[in-house]
Amino acid sequence: MSVTLQRLIRTLDTFWEKQGCLIVQPYDVEMGAGTFHPATFFGALGKDPRRVAYVQPSRRPTDGRYADNPLRMQRYYQYQVLVKPTPDDIQPLYLDSLRACGITLEEHDVRFVQDDWESPTLGAWGLGWEVWLDSLEATQFTYFQQVGGMDLDSVSCEITYGLERIAMFASGIRDIYRLQGSRYNFEAADIGLYQDLFQRHEREAGRLLDEELLLPAYEQLLKCSHTFNLLDARGAVSQSDRPRFILRIRTLAKRCAELYLAKHDEKA
Amino acid sequence: MRKPKHAPGSADLLFEIGTEELPAAYLDGAIAQLGEEAERLLRDSHLTFASVASFGTPRRLTLIVRGLGSLQRNPAEEIRGPSKQAAFNAQGRPTEALKGFLRGRGGTLSQVKTVSTGKGEYVYLVKSERHVPTAQVLPQLLAQLIGRVRCPKMMRWDESGVRFARPIRWLLACYGRTAVRVAAGRLIGGRATRVGGPRQPKPVAVSGVASYLAALKRAGVILDQGRRRARIDQLVKQAAKRQGGVPAPEVVSHGLLDEVTHLVERPVPLVGRFDKKYLVLPRELLLASMAKYQRVFALQTSAGKLLPAFVAILDGTPAKMAQVRRMYEHILNARLADSLLFWEQDHTRLPLAKFGRLRDITFHERLGSMEDKTQRLDKLRRALAEAWQLTDQEQRDLERACLLAKYDLLSSVVREFPTLQGIVGKYYAIASKEPSAVAAAIGEQYLPAGDQLPKTLVGSALALLDKYDTLSSYFAIGIEPTGDQDPFGLRRAAQGVVEVAWAVRKPLPIDRLGGGPRIRAYLAERLYTFAWPAPASAASPERSEGMPPRDLIDAVLSSPWDDLVDAMERIRHLRQLDGNQTLLRAAKVVERTTNILKGASLKQDRVDPSRFQEPLERELWQRYDAQKDRIGELIRGRAYAEATKAYGETFFEPLHEFFERVMVNVQDEALQQNRLALMNAIKVLYTDHVADLSKLAILQSTLPSSRKEP
Numbered sequence: 001m002s003v004t005l006q007r008l009i010r011t012l013d014t015f016w017e018k019q020g021c022l023i024v025q026p027y028d029v030e031m032g033a034g035t036f037h038p039a040t041f042f043g044a045l046g047k048d049p050r051r052v053a054y055v056q057p058s059r060r061p062t063d064g065r066y067a068d069n070p071l072r073m074q075r076y077y078q079y080q081v082l083v084k085p086t087p088d089d090i091q092p093l094y095l096d097s098l099r100a101c102g103i104t105l106e107e108h109d110v111r112f113v114q115d116d117w118e119s120p121t122l123g124a125w126g127l128g129w130e131v132w133l134d135s136l137e138a139t140q141f142t143y144f145q146q147v148g149g150m151d152l153d154s155v156s157c158e159i160t161y162g163l164e165r166i167a168m169f170a171s172g173i174r175d176i177y178r179l180q181g182s183r184y185n186f187e188a189a190d191i192g193l194y195q196d197l198f199q200r201h202e203r204e205a206g207r208l209l210d211e212e213l214l215l216p217a218y219e220q221l222l223k224c225s226h227t228f229n230l231l232d233a234r235g236a237v238s239q240s241d242r243p244r245f246i247l248r249i250r251t252l253a254k255r256c257a258e259l260y261l262a263k264h265d266e267k268a
Numbered sequence: 269m270r271k272p273k274h275a276p277g278s279a280d281l282l283f284e285i286g287t288e289e290l291p292a293a294y295l296d297g298a299i300a301q302l303g304e305e306a307e308r309l310l311r312d313s314h315l316t317f318a319s320v321a322s323f324g325t326p327r328r329l330t331l332i333v334r335g336l337g338s339l340q341r342n343p344a345e346e347i348r349g350p351s352k353q354a355a356f357n358a359q360g361r362p363t364e365a366l367k368g369f370l371r372g373r374g375g376t377l378s379q380v381k382t383v384s385t386g387k388g389e390y391v392y393l394v395k396s397e398r399h400v401p402t403a404q405v406l407p408q409l410l411a412q413l414i415g416r417v418r419c420p421k422m423m424r425w426d427e428s429g430v431r432f433a434r435p436i437r438w439l440l441a442c443y444g445r446t447a448v449r450v451a452a453g454r455l456i457g458g459r460a461t462r463v464g465g466p467r468q469p470k471p472v473a474v475s476g477v478a479s480y481l482a483a484l485k486r487a488g489v490i491l492d493q494g495r496r497r498a499r500i501d502q503l504v505k506q507a508a509k510r511q512g513g514v515p516a517p518e519v520v521s522h523g524l525l526d527e528v529t530h531l532v533e534r535p536v537p538l539v540g541r542f543d544k545k546y547l548v549l550p551r552e553l554l555l556a557s558m559a560k561y562q563r564v565f566a567l568q569t570s571a572g573k574l575l576p577a578f579v580a581i582l583d584g585t586p587a588k589m590a591q592v593r594r595m596y597e598h599i600l601n602a603r604l605a606d607s608l609l610f611w612e613q614d615h616t617r618l619p620l621a622k623f624g625r626l627r628d629i630t631f632h633e634r635l636g637s638m639e640d641k642t643q644r645l646d647k648l649r650r651a652l653a654e655a656w657q658l659t660d661q662e663q664r665d666l667e668r669a670c671l672l673a674k675y676d677l678l679s680s681v682v683r684e685f686p687t688l689q690g691i692v693g694k695y696y697a698i699a700s701k702e703p704s705a706v707a708a709a710i711g712e713q714y715l716p717a718g719d720q721l722p723k724t725l726v727g728s729a730l731a732l733l734d735k736y737d738t739l740s741s742y743f744a745i746g747i748e749p750t751g752d753q754d755p756f757g758l759r760r761a762a763q764g765v766v767e768v769a770w771a772v773r774k775p776l777p778i779d780r781l782g783g784g785p786r787i788r789a790y791l792a793e794r795l796y797t798f799a800w801p802a803p804a805s806a807a808s809p810e811r812s813e814g815m816p817p818r819d820l821i822d823a824v825l826s827s828p829w830d831d832l833v834d835a836m837e838r839i840r841h842l843r844q845l846d847g848n849q850t851l852l853r854a855a856k857v858v859e860r861t862t863n864i865l866k867g868a869s870l871k872q873d874r875v876d877p878s879r880f881q882e883p884l885e886r887e888l889w890q891r892y893d894a895q896k897d898r899i900g901e902l903i904r905g906r907a908y909a910e911a912t913k914a915y916g917e918t919f920f921e922p923l924h925e926f927f928e929r930v931m932v933n934v935q936d937e938a939l940q941q942n943r944l945a946l947m948n949a950i951k952v953l954y955t956d957h958v959a960d961l962s963k964l965a966i967l968q969s970t971l972p973s974s975r976k977e978p
Contacts (some may be wrong), residue, residue, distance in 0.1 A: 086425055088437065088454070091288055095466060105467045107588040109538075109580075112326075112466060113531065113563075114291035116421065127423045127434070129289060134595035135562045135580065143425050143435070155424050169595070238628045 005077070008101055008167050009055055012079050015100045016053040019093065021081065024054040029219050030226040033058050034080030034160055035119060038218055041253075042260050043082050044124075044147045044156045050084045055163070059226065061233035077163040084156035086143060094131075094141065094159055102170050109134050117142045121225055121249040123149035123257075126158065138166050148257025149250065191236045198227045198245075205252050214259050221252045278316070279444035280477045281333040283410055285417075286438035286462055289326045292530035294419040294433050299324040299493060305416040306331050309409055314341050315402060323491045325533035328461070329417065330491060332477055336443070340405050342398040347373055352382050352389035366391060403443055410441055410450040410457070428453030438462055438471075445475050463487030465534065465584050488534040488584065497529040500581055503537040507579045508567045511539060516555060516566040516574065521718050524559050531563060532583040540564075540597045544576045546604040549611060550695055556685045557607045562600060610680035617679075619700035620693065621671070624678040632756075635741045638674040644741070645670040648733050648781055655777040656729065662705075665726045669709035672697060673730060676710070690714045716764055721771045732768045732776075735761040740783055743790070759797075766794045766832065770801070775831040791832055795821050801840050816843050819965040826960040834906070838958055841908035847966075853916030854954065855961035857923055861951035862962045864932050865944060872941040875949055879942040884926045889946060891918055896953055903957045915954050923950070 013023050027037045034040065034056035043050040056078050083090060091112075095105060112129035117140060119125070128142035140160040144152055205220035228245050231237050237245060283306075290298065303322035310317055310333070318335030349355060355366040362377060370376065375393040382389050419433035430436065430453035441448035441457035450457035461483060464470040472487070474480040481491070490496040504515050504525075519525055528535075546554065554574055558564050564578040578600065586592050617623055626639035635641070649670050653663045676682050676693030685692075694711030698704070705726050712727030713734050722728040738761045742748070749759045769776040778788045799814050816839050824842070829835040845851035880886045895918045902911035932943045954961070961967075 085427060086435075088426070088435075091437075091466065092469065104587070106586070107591060108586050109582040109584075109592050110465070110467050111531065111583055112289035114289070114293070127421060134586075134592045135564075135599050136595060137561075143423055145423055154427065238630075243633075 004171075005163060005167050008163060008170070009079065011101050012097060012161065013053065015097045016051075016081055019051065019083075021051040021053040021083075024052055026054060026056050029222045030059050031056065031222050032060055032225060032229055033119070034078040035122065035124065035158065036222055036225065037080065038215065040080060040082045040158065041122065041147065041218070041256075044084065044144050044152060044158075045150070045257055045260055046264050047153045050082060050156070053079070053081045055079050059229070061229050079161040079163050081159040082156055083159075085154045086157040090157050094139070098133075098166075101166060103133070103166075112141065115140065120246045121228070122147065122253045123250045124253075133169050136165055136169055138162055138169060149254040150257055189230055189234045191231065191234055194227050194231050194234070195236070198224055198231065201227060202248060202252065209252070209255050209259060212259060212263075214256065214263065217252070217259075218256050221249065221256060224249050224252065278318075278335045278337045281331070281336045281406070282440065282442045282474075282477045282480055283331040283413070283448075283450075284440035284461055284480070285329045285414060285436055286440065287327060287329070287432065287436050288434045289466070290324070290329075290434050291419075292326070292527050295324050295326070295493070295530040298329055298417050298419055298433065301417045302329050302331050302413070306333065306413055309413055309416070310336070313405060313409055314343065315405070324493060325489060325491060325496070326530060327465070327533055328491075331413075336402060338402050340400040340402055342395070342400065344397045345395050347393045347395070349380075349391040349393055352391055355391040369393070403446065403448070406441070406443055406448045407450045407457070410448060411452055414452050426453060440474065440480070442474070442476055442480075463489055467584070490533065490535065493529060496533070496535065497525065500529055500532075500535045501525060503535060503581065504565050504579045507537045507539045511567055511575060511577045513567040513569050513575045513577070515579070516568045518555050519559070519565045522555070522559065524563060524565065528563055528581050532581055534584045536582045536585045538580045538582055538589065538593055538596065539577065540580065540593050540600070541577045542597060542600050542604060546601075546608060547574060547576060549604070549607060550691075552688055552691045553607055553611065553681060553685070554604070556688055557603050558600065560685065561603055562596065564596070564600065606684070607681070610684055614679045614681055614696065615699060618696060620675045620696045620702070621700070623675045626674055626678075629674070629677050632742070634745050638677060641737060642671060642674055644737050645673065645733050648737060649729070651777060651780040651782075652729055652733060655780060656725075656774045658725070658729070662726055665703060665705040665709065666729050668702065668706045669713075669726060669730045670733065672702065672706065673710055673713050673734065716767050722768060725772060728768050728772045728774075732765055735764045735768075736781055736783075739765065739790075740781070740787055743784075743787055748786075748790070762791055763794050763798055766791055767798075767800070769833050770836055773833060773837075776833050777831065779830070792825055792835070795825070795836065795839070800836070816840075817846070817965070819963055820846070823959040823961050823963040826963055827955050827958060837906055838908045842912065842959060844909055845912060850913045850916050851961075851964075852966055853920035854912045855964045855967055857916060857919040858951060858955055858961040859967050860923060860927060861947045862955075862960075864947050865951065868933060868940070868944050870941070870944045870948055872945045875945045876942055879939060881939065882930050884922070884930050885943060885946060888919075888922050888926055888950070891922055892946075892950055892953070899953060908958055911958060912954075919950055
C-alpha cells in the first residue's frame, strides 16, 4: 500500500486531533517554515495550554540549488504540531504517530540526534533533535525555550514532520519529484524590487504595530522574512548586511510578541 | 549484646538519571561531572565510600558508589552568626537576621549561645556531633547532584523549572536494595530502569548494582563509555575487513568514533556501498560528506585508497536490515550528489583569484572583511620573511599564498563544509595552476589541528601569520579571552602561533610583527598551557614529554628574551638537566649572588681588580675573566645546557668558599661596592642571557639552605 501525501496528512490530523489538537489551516502568506504560522509563533507565548496542528507549505529559496538531491526542495510541505505545556510522554507519543502512518518502527533504525533549533529572525530558539529514520531526517523535534526574544512561561514542544520525506519513507518511493531547478531565485529575481519591498513591508509592519493591529503587522513581518530569503538566495545579501537584516526582522518579531502578550493580559 | 563502635556497615549506591537523548558532545563532560560532583558532595556531607564511578549513554547517566558507609557522621562544630545586637531585639526576642541564619545552617534557638570576642558579642550556633543514617541524607544529596551536572546549553521542559541538558524521564536510585526517594521536578526515584531504546522503552525493575548491570547487558546496552568505544572500533574494523579494507584513520582523528560512541547505547554495525562515480571527489570532501550528516565510517584499502563503502553504527538491531541499508545508501548517494555538484560548480568559477569578492565576507564587524584581513597578512608577511630569512622564491610564494588564502571561503564546498576551509583552497589553487608551494601553504594555513602541523616552510609562515593577525587584531579592539569565555578561539590561535614557530625553530619576532606587551605576555603564557617540546596528541601520547615544569618556565621568562622560540629552546635545554647536580650548582650560584644583591644598592657597574683585598675574591675574578668568553660563546651558540654546566662548574665551589670567608657588606663602601659588582658580574653573565635560576623549586627542597649573610 503506498502512502500518499493526502493520506499521510489525514492520518496525522486524526492522530493529533485525538490528542486534543485543534487542526487549523495553512496560513496563506509565503513563509520559510511552519514555525512562522501565527498559531505557533503566538501559540507558544503565554501560559494558556495550546494544542494545534496544521500543514504549512514552506518556501526555502536557497534549497533550490540542490538540483540532483531529491531530499531538498525549495517548496515543500511541513506538518507542524505545537503542544503546550509539554506532556511527559511526548516522545513516545510522537513515535506512535509514526506508527499510525504505517511505519513499523521495529524494522528501522530510529534515532534522536541533537539539533538545536534557532530562528534569529523570530528571536526564537529551542533544544531538541532531528529524528532519523534509517538516517533520513524525518522530523525536527524541539522544546522551545524562547520566542520573540522572550523566555517562555510554559515550554512548548514543536514537532515538524517533513511530509514528503515521510511519505517517501513509508511508501518506499525514493525520489519525490524531480525539480526543475530554480533559475528564478538565483538569477532572475529583481534585486532592486525586493530591496524596495523589504523596506516597505518593514515600514508598514512598524506602522501597524503602532496602531496595535497585531495580525496585519505580523503578516508584514512574514513578507519581510520571505523577501529577505529571496534576496539571500539571489546573493544580494552580503555577510556584513545579513545580521542587520535579521535584526530588523527580529525587532518586529519582538514587538509582535509583546503586543500579543499585552492584548492577552488585557483580555484576562 | 554490645554494638560494635566502628563502621556499622556499608552498601553500594546506584543512581541513574534517565533522559531523552543527550547530545553526544555533552556526554563526556556530563559523565565526568557526575562522578566528580558526587565525590565532592559525599565528602562535604561527611559520608565515607570506597569508590565512585560514573558512566553514560545517550539515554542515561549512571553513578555507582561502592561501599558507601551507612552513617553520616557530622562532627561537632560552632558556627559564628550575627552579632548579639543584630540577633536580638530590645525585648530579647530573636530578629529576622538570627532566624535566617538558623534556617540557613539548620539550627534551632536552643543551640545558640553568645560569646564575647575581641570584636564584641556574637551569636554562635553550637552543633554537637550527630549521626544520621545515610539513607536519610541521600534523597537531598542526589537531588543536589542533578543540579550540579552542567552542560553548555540547558533547558526547561515542564513547569517544575528543573533544568538539564534534555528532559529527565526517570530516576533510578538504590542504596543497597532500598529505593532512594530522590525527587526532581515531578519525578521520584524508584527501582526501575528503562531499556529498549526510543522504539520500545521497557521498564525493568532492578534490586541493586549487580542486577542493574545484568539488566542492561541483557538488553544489549553497553553502559561503560570506554568499553562502548572499543566495541564500536572493533565492529567497524571487522566490518571493514569483510569489505577487504580498513577504516579511514581520520574517523578516529577527526572525532567521529568519539561522537558515534555517544550516539548509540546498543551498537550494531551495518555495511553499505555508494556509487563509485563519487570517488572522483577529493578524500577530505568524501569523508566530510559521510561524517557530517549520517555519521558513517569511511573505508579504505590497505594502501590508503578510499573504497565505495561505509560502515554505519545503528542503535539496536532493526528487523529489516536490508531495507535499512538501502535507505542509508540512498541518502548517502544523495549527499554525495550534492557534494559533487558543489565541487563541479566551483570548478566552473576558477581560477581561485577570480572567485568573487573577499570584501563580501566579514571577518568581524569591527575588523572589516576578509579583504582587510588579506591586506593585513600582506603587511605582516614582510617582517616574518625577514626574521625567517626566507629566500626570494619563498617570499614570492608566501606573498601569493597570503593573497589567495581566503578565496575558498567563497566556494560552495566550504559554504557547505566549513571545516574544509584551506583544504578546498589547496585543491582549487592546484586546479588554477598556482605553484605547488602556494597551494600547499593555502592547505596548511589552519594548522595545527590535532597532531598535524604544517609541513612546508611557506605553509608554516602563512599558518603563523593568519593566527597572529587574528590574535593581534582582536586584542587591538579589546577582545581577549577571559576565563572560559573565548568565542573567537584566541587561546587556540595563540597556541598555534607558538606551536608553529617552535616546530620550525624559527624566531617569533613579536616586536617586528607589531605586537604590544600584552600580546608578548599572552603568547608567553601559552608555554604553561600545553605539552611541548613535542606536540601532544591522543594518537601518540608518547611523543609528548608533557608540560615543562612551571618553575623552569618562570626562570627563563624572568630573564630577558626577545624571541619566544629562543626562550623555549633555553627551557628545553634546562629541562634536560632537570634533577641533575649540574643544574643545581648553577642555580645555587644564581641564588647566592641574587640574595646578596637583593638588599644592597649597587652603584658601581664595573669590577675594579685593584681594589681586591682577599685572595678568594681575586681567584673568583680570575675565574670569571678566564671563563666568561667561553660561557658567552656557548650561550651565543645556544648550547644552553653546556653553558649551564660550565657556569656551575666555574663558580659553584669558589663562590661557596668566598661566602664562607669573605664578607661582602663591609663598612668600607668602596670595598663593598667592588664586591657587589663582582657578584653582579657573575650573576648577570648567566641571568641576562639564559634564566633566573633563583626561581627554581629545587632550591627550596633538595639542598641544605645556604648560609645567611650576616
